[in-house]
Amino acid sequence: MIIVLRVGHRISRDKRITTHVALVARAFGADKIIIDTKDRHIEENICSVCKRFGGDFKIETGVDYKKIIKQWKGPIVHLTMYGEELEKSIKKIDKNKDLLIVVGAEKVPPWIYREADFNISVGNQPHSEVAALAVFLDRYTNGRWQEEQFNGKIEIVPSNKGKKVISKDKDR
């Protein structure tokens, strides 16, 4: 199981970035996202995507992130531009255990750097937690997202021109 923990979410400022983080978590093979701040709007948004596009992805918001981290049994990865190189660190993670990936908003408490087993950087340049999560999950799962079947009511047929969409839900 792979769970993404979003820390420091501010409803008005981060709504779109956190939504992208959640959608990337889902599309790139995580099982669930936990967001520290309660945010019903993001919950509804992500649940609506799951209903239409399928899969078993879960979302929970309004959770004490310290408790999650303290009680976590498996490895904890914190994605940060200050962390150790991706290729170097990723080999050290025990893939037989459940993984918690912490993705911070702008400022992350130093406590998280200490509690994480792996502080990992996807490049040491400033860019985006959305991109960092996608590339991390791509590497961690060896690109498994490319074969994943979501069996949703809506299915997109890859096409070089135009939009090909199969809708299996006649009531939609």
Next chain:
Amino acid sequence: MIIVLRVGHRISRDKRITTHVALVARAFGADKIIIDTKDRHIEENICSVCKRFGGDFKIETGVDYKKIIKQWKGPIVHLTMYGEELEKSIKKIDKNKDLLIVVGAEKVPPWIYREADFNISVGNQPHSEVAALAVFLDRYTNGRWQEEQFNGKIEIVPSNKGKKVISKDKDR
């Protein structure tokens, strides 16, 4: 040369997502971002990152995107969840020519689907243009971002614990 063209940028709604798109373009090996809507704030923001963290990345905003596309000599890639599979399409792109990557905000005019040589999906699930651009550039450049030297005034030393930053600018 790799240029990213951001189409449909709305200043208030997209400022953070477009900033992430620009930072990802820079960190993952593109040479420049062109944004259709004039946005001085994003320009300043990205220029400030470049000044501090180095590299030759350029930004231009307030540009007629149709003109850019029409006059482009090399291949044009449009990243979209409706596109052809990444692994399949990427092999077809002529890497000896300058590449234009079009990254749309929510709604993209059908014209772009037609004008693009390659409509490419990074998975056919809804997620994020930020993630799509990062994974596309990672594949297109064969992960070259991992070796790139930016020679900035600020340099981050990868570390599994804490933040190690080298600052070469005493006036900062």
